[in-house]
Amino acid sequence: MSRLAGRTAIVTGASRGIGRGIAERLGRDGALVAVHYGSSADAAAATVEAVERAGGRAFAFRAALDLPDAAGAFYAALDEGLAGAGAGPEFDILVNNAGASGSGRIHQLTPEVFDRLFAVNVKAPLFLVQQGLGRLRDGGRIVNISSLTSRHAYPESVTYAMTKGALDTMTLALAKELGPRGITVNTVAPGFVATDMNARHRTTPEAAAVLAAHSVFGRIGAPADIADVVSFLVSDDARWLTGQYLETGGGAGL
Template identity: 75%
Template sequence: MSALAGKTAIVTGASRGIGRGIAERLARDGALVAVHYGRSEAAARETVRAIEEAGGRAFAVHAELEEPDAVDTFYAALDAGLAERGAGPGFDILVNNAAASGSGRIHELTGEVFDRLFAINVKAPLFLVQRGLDRLSDGGRIVNISSAATKRAFPESVTYVMTKGAVDTMTPALAKELAPRGITVNSVAPGYVATDMNAHRRTTPEASAALAAHSVLNRLGTPADIADVVAFLVSDDARWITGQCVDVSGGYKL
């Protein structure tokens, strides 16, 4: 039997990159996956199509997480999608992957960018958990996507790193709070992964090689590298792990 058979999983920001990799992996393990997207409906539909063609089950959920009513919009769309499939309204797994980047250095920062990054990267995952607690199964799993950049000085994107630092402190707090229900809460911290988010850093072979050199394994990560670790954390094999941040950076700057 598949490891996640009978489970329902939510993956935010799942239309591309790491989120898509996670959604595809959890579907392959047997979960019904809610593929959340913010702006790219076509990309989300493509992720759903790929999952279904591989024999999995998935549906798209739309909500722009920077909006004030984002959580209401999200759960309304989730409920509708689950009802169409004769499931829900509960779920078993929440992967808070959606994130915005691009804050720049301190002298480049604007209040608008600061507010947007904290709304998407911090406020949305926190309130998705809060509003989802009466839906999340006892013994459920929450995985937050952090960043290896929080372990080193990263002035190139100061606000982005601040948001991921907030994720790192939120994770153990939620783990302790939700432990009586058997819910585990962990985070994973990728390094440089070959996705659209850092495509502007990989415009030449030399630039890609420079990013790869941050890993002692001397390559960029792939979405599958991250998805495999998330799949472990949401499985029963990880039942005794909670409140932890798992580094999945290929040895970032060791």
């Protein structure tokens, strides 16, 4: 497939899980994929290798998203990677996928965890967009990876759910703000997906079955299930779709 040929896509938190799935799919679609990671260089390299093995182009770059000037450091590292790939600073697609979790219930919350989750899940995506608008081409795409926890009660991780609610609100505002440039902004909200983030909830077959039962299909989601939806949203086929919240939970809660 080459429907994204000639385009550059940035996927944050792409070293594993949903982010890796998205990077691999966009690479197969023909985009040059900038694989962002925060700590695991080996995992990011594995993502790049998977993209290239499928005939795509990708490179990895590191930037911590919980620092005061995260956006500035992010774009400095990105520029270095783009130059190495023979590409200019402009890009067409930004997928805000990176996220921190683990706040627990209200009585378990600490100010330090609260600050970190909002820094990574809310502040970083907002300022990545702000500082990237000058290089995001007209007709570009922004996809924010949220969670069903923003629309369904999830007291097990109250702060995480709050950050995803903020991300949903950001989608609405940016969709209206950037519409005149032909830039679409949409939210994708996965349910339970088989990733490292929720591995602790799948330690036994019985526990995994409980998660699978949330979906009408009776299974836990796979990164590819989310990646395929993102692939549609960043394509020309989704040109008339913006400001939307797409539940990708396999019918969870029906």
